[in-house]
Amino acid sequence: MLAWFLRRLGQIVPTLLILSVMIFGLQQLMPGDPALTLAGEERGDPQVLAQIRAELRLDRPLPEQYLHWVARAVQGDFGFSWRIREPVAKLILEKLPVTFQLAVMAFLIALVIGIPAGVISAVRRDRPVDWLANGLALFGISMPNFWLGIMMILLFSVQLGWLPPSGYVPLTEDPVQSLATTIMPAFVLGSGIAGVLMRHTRAAMLGALSQDYVRTARAKGLDERVVVGRHALRNALIPVVTLGTIEFGRLLAGAVLTEQIFTIPGFGKLIVDAVFNRDYPVVQGVVMATALIFVTLSLIADILYMAVNPRLRSA
């Protein structure tokens, strides 16, 4: 078990290394010159451009630039944002809690809606409640987030005036206001995932409910609720756990459109701004942070997987 864990941790290092090379290389393919962007008004002056390039080491060979960056990144120093002159690590740590709060809320909404809906619709297969749940899931999956977001702002902010249309208040500052500013974007993000979770839970439950061990449970004389909850659902959740962690990872990577609509200063907004401004250190830092979150989550997923699936434990 410990050996497995260490081996699994060891896999993270090459993954991140390969990714860092890729992101470094891909940036060079982006059109535009960061020196030109940064020079602004003075972009006509070759001396200014040369100075900027020297300062940012853009005049050095690419491998040297990369090694320089890696050497500092492993020490936790992701450099400075070229545009706003702030440490990248600080920017990431500022935005991460925002995105994290949004992701957790969206994920909770998805879980609370998606899993019970999937269970109910599997148990009541081909009945009206199943059709309703499937219809809503399809709606959740297929509605574009920006459209749903705009509609919610129209209804709850403009028409009813219940919720603020945009902005963000940190949880530590004012919990109630914080929830009020994030509930709509969280619902927008969660609705799609709820639909996906519902469909997968339903399919897995239908599979489990037709298993002999469920018939065995009924034959034992167990109440149907116990049969569904203890025997069918616990087995059906195994694939749902995998899916859930992937979706949660995607949420943590930031939601570009949704954050834009609700003007929430999260990861999504940070990386979009950085890409548009050729702010390479920020792009690199955010991508690496996202990658680290993803590999950590998949490690957690594997551990969870063993918790829910005894067949994997002895392996």
Add this chain to the structure above:
Amino acid sequence: MNEPLLELRDLRKHFPLRDALGRARGAVRAVDGVSLAVARGTVLAIVGESGCGKSTLGRLALRLIEPDAGSVRFDGEDLRALSPAALRARRRDMQLIFQDPFASLDPRMTVGAAIAEPLRLHRIVPRGGEASRVAELLERVGLRPESAQRWPHEFSGGQRQRIAIARALASGPRLVIGDEPISALDVSVQAQVVNLLADLIRDLGLTFVLISHDLGVVRHIADRVAVMYLGSIVEEGAAATVFAAPRHPYTRALLAAVPGRGIKAPPIEGDVPSPIAPPAGCRFHTRCPHAEALCREQPPILAGGDHRAACHLQDRLPPAPPLQEAEPGGDRLRRLQAFFQPAGTEA
């Protein structure tokens, strides 16, 4: 005591077929008018080809699925009249062993938890006494008591079937239905599990319904045999009589198909007709070597005293070919049983 423990009367179960738009498109007549009685402490075997409705009949008998018509009486009580709660309470008296021991055990429950669940549910042993009862049951089926802490996936097929048997016995049932309980097992393990079942039936005085297509096993443990074809019983009687003097052409064909029996009967031809549109008249007429005009028109009735057969021609058929006992060692099962006689434990 003469009243049968289980009595099925005119049981019928049709599974409706629907097209993509949900419109009814006929029905699979899985069980179509079956009446049977199982006396206390006896073993009834239900035999027939795949798809003849044997398994459906077993599930109907335990009311795991609802029949469309007919009645099921268990110990004189109409199971269909019971409330859901009363039925659940009744379930401790009747248990089921499934064919596939890899599917019938919940993969997320330890063996001990699976066996203890009915004990706790029906309050069969005093609180806290479950563990020792579980150990006792495991030993009874030839497994080590420590197996209780392990997971189903850690066991072989034969061991898992032993666990499934222990689980079925946990609630102290009076009736056990085995739905092909050995056919998914390795041949080398089958004989051991058959011996175990035979011992348990004898020692516990169980009433047992064995659903099987393996006539070798049936012959070994059944007191009575019912032969099923396309949802109906075509012949029913004491096992010895049915095996010695089968009256229905289908039974004769089945017996002839047992390897190593050395019986010659007209070979059975073709496939089982579709249970969605069974043939008119006698359902077997499309494959029967003796079929006449009457057979094509009128369905025969299951008639006779203690040995009943549903065949218009049963009194006119040529006598069944003499049952030759296969030469010693010719019977696969018997050979295996001899080999494993001191029923060794696997664990």
